Amino acid sequence: MIGRLSARYGPPAAAFAVFLLAWEAVVRLARLPPYVLPAPSLVATTLIADRATLFASLWVTLRTTFAALGLAIVGGSLLAILFSQWKWLERALLPFAVVLQVTPIIAIAPLLLIYLPAWGAVLSCAFFVAFFPILANFSLGLASTDRNLLDLFALYGASRRQTLVMLRLPAALPYFFAGLRIGAGLALIGAVAAELAAGASGQETGLAFRIVEAGYRLDIPRMFAALVLISLAGIAIYFSLSALAHLVLRHWHESGGV
Amino acid sequence: MSDAVVVLKDVGKTFANGTRSLAHLNLAVQAGELVTLLGPSGCGKSTTLRLLAGLETPSSGTVAVPARKPGQVGFVFQDPTLLPWATVADNVLLPLRLQKMQAAEARRRCTDVMRLVGLADFARAYPHQLSGGMRMRVSIARALAPRPRLLLMDEPFAALDEISRFRINDDLLRLKKELKTTIVFVTHSVYESVYLASRIAIMAVRPGRVTEEIAIDPPLPRGADLRTSAAFLGYCDRAMRALGRAAAEDRR
Numbered sequence: 479m480i481g482r483l484s485a486r487y488g489p490p491a492a493a494f495a496v497f498l499l500a501w502e503a504v505v506r507l508a509r510l511p512p513y514v515l516p517a518p519s520l521v522a523t524t525l526i527a528d529r530a531t532l533f534a535s536l537w538v539t540l541r542t543t544f545a546a547l548g549l550a551i552v553g554g555s556l557l558a559i560l561f562s563q564w565k566w567l568e569r570a571l572l573p574f575a576v577v578l579q580v581t582p583i584i585a586i587a588p589l590l591l592i593y594l595p596a597w598g599a600v601l602s603c604a605f606f607v608a609f610f611p612i613l614a615n616f617s618l619g620l621a622s623t624d625r626n627l628l629d630l631f632a633l634y635g636a637s638r639r640q641t642l643v644m645l646r647l648p649a650a651l652p653y654f655f656a657g658l659r660i661g662a663g664l665a666l667i668g669a670v671a672a673e674l675a676a677g678a679s680g681q682e683t684g685l686a687f688r689i690v691e692a693g694y695r696l697d698i699p700r701m702f703a704a705l706v707l708i709s710l711a712g713i714a715i716y717f718s719l720s721a722l723a724h725l726v727l728r729h730w731h732e733s734g735g736v
Numbered sequence: 737m738s739d740a741v742v743v744l745k746d747v748g749k750t751f752a753n754g755t756r757s758l759a760h761l762n763l764a765v766q767a768g769e770l771v772t773l774l775g776p777s778g779c780g781k782s783t784t785l786r787l788l789a790g791l792e793t794p795s796s797g798t799v800a801v802p803a804r805k806p807g808q809v810g811f812v813f814q815d816p817t818l819l820p821w822a823t824v825a826d827n828v829l830l831p832l833r834l835q836k837m838q839a840a841e842a843r844r845r846c847t848d849v850m851r852l853v854g855l856a857d858f859a860r861a862y863p864h865q866l867s868g869g870m871r872m873r874v875s876i877a878r879a880l881a882p883r884p885r886l887l888l889m890d891e892p893f894a895a896l897d898e899i900s901r902f903r904i905n906d907d908l909l910r911l912k913k914e915l916k917t918t919i920v921f922v923t924h925s926v927y928e929s930v931y932l933a934s935r936i937a938i939m940a941v942r943p944g945r946v947t948e949e950i951a952i953d954p955p956l957p958r959g960a961d962l963r964t965s966a967a968f969l970g971y972c973d974r975a976m977r978a979l980g981r982a983a984a985e986d987r988r
């Protein structure tokens with residue numbers, strides 16, 4: 479077990495450690511000033527020193543991300559289920575979803591900021607980007623149910639509801655998780671992008687605003703520290719969702735949920 | 737003819753894309769028979785089974801399956817077609833659950849058929865943990881659980897190796913005897929066809945139809961050396977010649 483884990487995670491961890499050490503060495507040997515490139519050690523100390531502000535901002539950003547993701551899961555899944563039951567509804571509504579998807583969210587944000595309070599605009603942006611991959615993947619999953627299994631259900635006189643609950647929904651789960659993983663990552667990106675667009679107009683300030691703010695003050699180490707937090711949050715979300723998918727799908731196949 | 741489980745009269749099937757799959761197909765199956773449909777690829781064997789199951793409707797002619805109520809007809813597809821997220825037991829229980837059978841009764845039936853197909857110890861396994869042959873057994877158990885009057889099997893053992901196939905053929909004959917089910921069995925293999933059948937229906941292609949029927953009467957004596965016996969090989973020879981005639985008719 480330990481051997482397998484170290485074989486799997488050893489190389490990337492070692493590569494990352496080497497990367498950090500090289501970075502640290504370059505900064506020290508070349509005597510680069512912190513406003514050009516801060517050493518990883520300085521980024522770490524800044525992260526600790528400014529933890530009160532930074533973590534409060536992280537919490538704001540994460541709250542937006544999770545709220546948007548939650549709404550996207552509910553909205554995307556419900557719509558996907560409705561689409562799978564009534565094809566005409568899909569034909570009627572899919573164009574709207576596609577328009578929302580292909581328009582860069584950062585271009586819609588200023589408009590949303592006019593119509594909505596800052597928190598609402600940020601939440602909407604994060605929601606829009608997370609919504610589509612969940613809808614699209616889940617829809618695909620609901621539409622690609624094994625034909626033979628559908629025949630089997632028809633043979634036994636299964637009702638529409640039985641077919642949906644006992645066959646189509648579970649069969650679409652791997653697709654749902656694939657969409658969820660993409661959607662969650664995009665929700666974080668959408669939240670950060672919308673925060674950048676919103677600037678200081680909100681009362682609560684997310685991590686993106688901290689980056690802009692530190693930029694104005696040429697506080698480069700703090701910019702890096704905020705960036706590190708965003709990346710870590712993204713990685714944590716990705717891996718926890720992968721773990722969840724694996725847990726739910728582990729019986730299907732060896733490759734379940736990876 | 738009162739015991740007919742299946743009567744196909746002058747059946748034609750043309751698909752929406754214009755493919756003429758079957759034309760003037762006639763076939764009757766009596767209760768307790770095991771009829772094999774033997775014919776080249778594309779002659780409409782699967783289409784015939786799907787018509788019998790009510791999964792397709794004929795374009796012309798009549799399909800009469802008096803027993804056709806949910807649960808009275810079982811279907812074993814070429815692939816095991818199991819729910820990958822459900823245990824073996826839950827897969828076998830599926831048709832019973834769809835019929836909303838009482839849980840206790842369903843459990844009992846499930847245990848019975850699992851014993852019958854030799855899977856009693858694998859109730860809690862998942863399909864991906866089983867071999868191909870075992871998965872096929874699960875599929876058969878699932879089809880048998882509602883105690884169907886008619887069992888339709890579409891090349892169920894095509895993916896198995898010879899040895900597993902021989903064994904599962906014997907099991908099928910034993911199950912049929914115990915459950916007194918009528919079976920329509922599709923196969924490509926002349927040997928499998930002769931081994932299993934009480935009657936063989938030879939089919940020709942373009943359009944698909946039954947050209948000849950070979951009754952295996954009296955029944956071949958089952959035993960280890962049946963496959964090498966003169967009677968068995970004689971029937972194989974007859975079936976092969978009939979297939980040849982069907983193919984020649986096609987060329988004309």
Ligand SMILES: Nc1ncnc2c1ncn2[C@@H]1O[C@H](COP(=O)(O)OP(=O)(O)OP(=O)(O)O)[C@@H](O)[C@H]1O
Pocket residue numbers: 751752753755756757776777778779780781782783784944
């Ligand atoms: N849904 C469909 N739409 C159009 N054509 C079809 C459809 N199903 C079957 N066919 C056509 O009908 C013909 C008979 O098909 P069928 O699957 O019944 O043959 P088969 O005897 O089972 O062949 P095989 O031994 O390869 O399984 C083929 O030409 C096939 O292409």
Ligand SMILES: [Mg+2]
Pocket residue numbers: 781782783890
């Ligand atoms: Mg076929």
